[in-house]
Amino acid sequence: MTRLLLRNFREVPDVALSASGIRIRSADGREVIDGSGGAAVACLGHAHPAVLEAIRRQIEKVCYVHTGFYVGEPVEALAEHLVGHEPGGLTHAYFVSSGSEGVETAIKLARQYALETGQPQREHVIGRRQSYHGNTLGALGAGGNLVRRPPYAPILPQASSHVSPCYPYREQRAGEDDAAYVKRLADELEAEFQRIGPNRVMAFIAEPVVGATLGCQAALPGYFKAVREICDRHGALLILDEVMCGLGRTGTLHAWEQEGVAPDIQVIAKGLGGGYQPIGGILAAGRVVEAIRAGSGIHRHGHTYAAHPVACAAALAVQQVIHEENLVEQVAIRGRQLETALKRRLGQHPNVGDIRGRGLFWAMELVEDRETKTPFAPELGMNGRVKLATYARGLACYPVGGTIDGVRGDHVLLAPPYITTEDEIETIADLMAAGIDDAVKGLPR
Ligand code: PLP
Numbered sequence: 001m002t003r004l005l006l007r008n009f010r011e012v013p014d015v016a017l018s019a020s021g022i023r024i025r026s027a028d029g030r031e032v033i034d035g036s037g038g039a040a041v042a043c044l045g046h047a048h049p050a051v052l053e054a055i056r057r058q059i060e061k062v063c064y065v066h067t068g069f070y071v072g073e074p075v076e077a078l079a080e081h082l083v084g085h086e087p088g089g090l091t092h093a094y095f096v097s098s099g100s101e102g103v104e105t106a107i108k109l110a111r112q113y114a115l116e117t118g119q120p121q122r123e124h125v126i127g128r129r130q131s132y133h134g135n136t137l138g139a140l141g142a143g144g145n146l147v148r149r150p151p152y153a154p155i156l157p158q159a160s161s162h163v164s165p166c167y168p169y170r171e172q173r174a175g176e177d178d179a180a181y182v183k184r185l186a187d188e189l190e191a192e193f194q195r196i197g198p199n200r201v202m203a204f205i206a207e208p209v210v211g212a213t214l215g216c217q218a219a220l221p222g223y224f225k226a227v228r229e230i231c232d233r234h235g236a237l238l239i240l241d242e243v244m245c246g247l248g249r250t251g252t253l254h255a256w257e258q259e260g261v262a263p264d265i266q267v268i269a270k271g272l273g274g275g276y277q278p279i280g281g282i283l284a285a286g287r288v289v290e291a292i293r294a295g296s297g298i299h300r301h302g303h304t305y306a307a308h309p310v311a312c313a314a315a316l317a318v319q320q321v322i323h324e325e326n327l328v329e330q331v332a333i334r335g336r337q338l339e340t341a342l343k344r345r346l347g348q349h350p351n352v353g354d355i356r357g358r359g360l361f362w363a364m365e366l367v368e369d370r371e372t373k374t375p376f377a378p379e380l381g382m383n384g385r386v387k388l389a390t391y392a393r394g395l396a397c398y399p400v401g402g403t404i405d406g407v408r409g410d411h412v413l414l415a416p417p418y419i420t421t422e423d424e425i426e427t428i429a430d431l432m433a434a435g436i437d438d439a440v441k442g443l444p445r
Contacts, residue, residue, distance in 0.1 A: 019046035036398035040415035054317035072309025088262025099243035099269035100134030102280035116295035122202035186226035208255035211244035215363030215411030224259035247271035251332035251359030277311035341429035383410035390435025
């Protein structure tokens, strides 16, 4: 009997014994390709020697210091690496231990910015439906995840509301061109600002490429420019959550670079430490930090493990490898190969409604009927079935979405490590296609 409080008691996970490159080996002797890098985390794959060495060196020097007394050696270097040559005006970094803590930090920083600039009435966050920003109560409150929110709705912070995401596959109307759809979404956001009271909104939060809830859904061109304009006009901050899609995953270092806008606060996590250590954080615009420096001079936030020296050493090594080995460019190249490989095998599959993504961040939306876009019945748990069938063939993919509580659409997500070779991309696409077929064949008749 397990002593662990498992995520799913009907599905006991295998014990991982070792992992290297893009492969994980379990206690029963099986080897599986880590096709989703866990949950889009293992960007360098496993056991990269430069990262292991950096962790070893840091552990021997200083394992832990509290930021009230000291800052670890690699912490400033990591901040400098991330924002030192930042194109978007982000000038400062703050490190925590997870994406959720990063989102909490971002929301609290937006609130403190409102207070420091004499706008105490700004207390409302606008997010989007079918969005996920983390599992802590503040992050769940900002997120519009209909699968995870409802049980906790009564105890979530109330000062948030949600507008439609940019989800062309299901929500762009027949005959509506991209510009008209973007305008409709911008009008909806503007109307929400007006409903709340424009000077009561402290921030709008969104993922540039949505990961866990909409399966690698990028926005249409112009969407984020429109969002940026609305936030600026009403004096609200733009928080971009790049926990999943950031730090090279979509083929540029930051996903927002492809949108032509920069955020006021950016949340980072998974690709920051690549899973070698638990680490997340925020990057903040100079004007936000300056308001605090010139005002109270105190950032009213903190965690015991903020700026953990070993986590920062690991993240610095991960980011240096990405930079020195030109892995962001490599992601763009391999991403085009993965797109082609997936579309060749699954582009006409009767149960794959949409294949979408950017860089090495791709998802398939699973449907019962491709023509009508009818989702699978929720009780089938189709994304979970595909996950198990694909895993049985030797590929780990990540089930996301889920048709629950009015949210339509099961998705499975691929986010292979940036070091994945061309041959391995083909293998991943083969296994993915075979896994979907197996899952469909295994459906109850
Ligand atoms: N934000 C996004 C976009 C995420 O995808 C996630 C996790 O999947 C989080 C925040 C929360 O990160 P964590 O699980 O590290 O707390």
